[in-house]
Amino acid sequence: MEKQNTWIDRILQNRVASHSLFWLVLLLSTSLLASFNSSFSYSLINNSALLPAQMMAAYLLSYYQIPKLLLKKQYLKFIISLIASSFLFMVIARISVVYVAEPFIRTDFEQETLMEIITDPGYLLMVYFPAVYLFPFIMLIIKTLKERSEERHQLEVLQKEKATTELNFLKAQIHPHFLFNTLNNLYSLSLEKSDDAPEVVEKLSDMLDYMLYQCSDPTVPIRKEVSLLENYIALETIRYGDLLDLVFNKNIENPEVEIAPLILLSIVENAFKHGASGNLKNPTIHIDLEATNEHLYFKVFNTKPTVLDKEQIVLKKGMGSVNVKRQLDLIYRGKHSLVVMDEVDSYSLVLEIEF
Numbered sequence: 001m002e003k004q005n006t007w008i009d010r011i012l013q014n015r016v017a018s019h020s021l022f023w024l025v026l027l028l029s030t031s032l033l034a035s036f037n038s039s040f041s042y043s044l045i046n047n048s049a050l051l052p053a054q055m056m057a058a059y060l061l062s063y064y065q066i067p068k069l070l071l072k073k074q075y076l077k078f079i080i081s082l083i084a085s086s087f088l089f090m091v092i093a094r095i096s097v098v099y100v101a102e103p104f105i106r107t108d109f110e111q112e113t114l115m116e117i118i119t120d121p122g123y124l125l126m127v128y129f130p131a132v133y134l135f136p137f138i139m140l141i142i143k144t145l146k147e148r149s150e151e152r153h154q155l156e157v158l159q160k161e162k163a164t165t166e167l168n169f170l171k172a173q174i175h176p177h178f179l180f181n182t183l184n185n186l187y188s189l190s191l192e193k194s195d196d197a198p199e200v201v202e203k204l205s206d207m208l209d210y211m212l213y214q215c216s217d218p219t220v221p222i223r224k225e226v227s228l229l230e231n232y233i234a235l236e237t238i239r240y241g242d243l244l245d246l247v248f249n250k251n252i253e254n255p256e257v258e259i260a261p262l263i264l265l266s267i268v269e270n271a272f273k274h275g276a277s278g279n280l281k282n283p284t285i286h287i288d289l290e291a292t293n294e295h296l297y298f299k300v301f302n303t304k305p306t307v308l309d310k311e312q313i314v315l316k317k318g319m320g321s322v323n324v325k326r327q328l329d330l331i332y333r334g335k336h337s338l339v340v341m342d343e344v345d346s347y348s349l350v351l352e353i354e355f
Contacts, residue, residue, distance in 0.1 A: 049101035053093035058136035090128040185239045196238045203231045215261035223255035245284040253292040260331045275302025301348040
């Protein structure tokens, strides 16, 4: 089947081969249909005689008269060109039948003269106009449909490339943003000469290795995202210690189920920015993650200060939540719900995704 498809694709991609196949199929099919009233050989000879006029009419109509005259609103030129060319092609077709086809089929007839053919426009219009222009109209329809299909495909490709570029940009925003926050944590621990500094370096190294080299694919196993969250939470826990009331509940049915990378991390990172780095004495962050083969449920709750200092106002206007929403729209359009409850002293987010 693959070889057959490749052979067909090669013909369709080759302009000369595809056009030759088009004319051959039309010639044989119309000759076969006409053979119900006469012999196939007679129909084939007669249709072959008509073919040169049909081909000239088809290419002139499809590649010059329609695109160069009609579509460019040169209506008078189009009408004059169509009338003149159609008369010429009808005459050529009649001459081909009378002087080429009929001598092969019968001899007991008197051939019309060229003057007689030219001076009988009524017969030409009634008999030879449909005979000549049936194929050109079929070709014009196929050409138009093909062009519209190619335009739609090109538009889809451009939209997909735009979405991919935008998604890569959004992912790239996460890396320096997270790195800046974590390096600040490490700097603070280094100043305090904390024994936790080597653990922070190790976890940060693991996280960066994953973020930079392992999550370039559109989706990754959810176990890797869970491990990323655990490392991030561990780093933040080292920073806040017992001051933070942190709960991370997870129920993963299949660790290998695929999910778009870094979205969950952005949500958790926002919870820490708004719920732990403010002026609360005892901040609370509760995270619930449930995942099956078909569905993901992710809820993050954090307390927040009722009065925001300048730093928190800047964070509140930051890119995190906008980034998450945009990624979800690009990756899981129509397959996710995102509910945000922004209260005076708390903030919660519920994300559900259908895989």
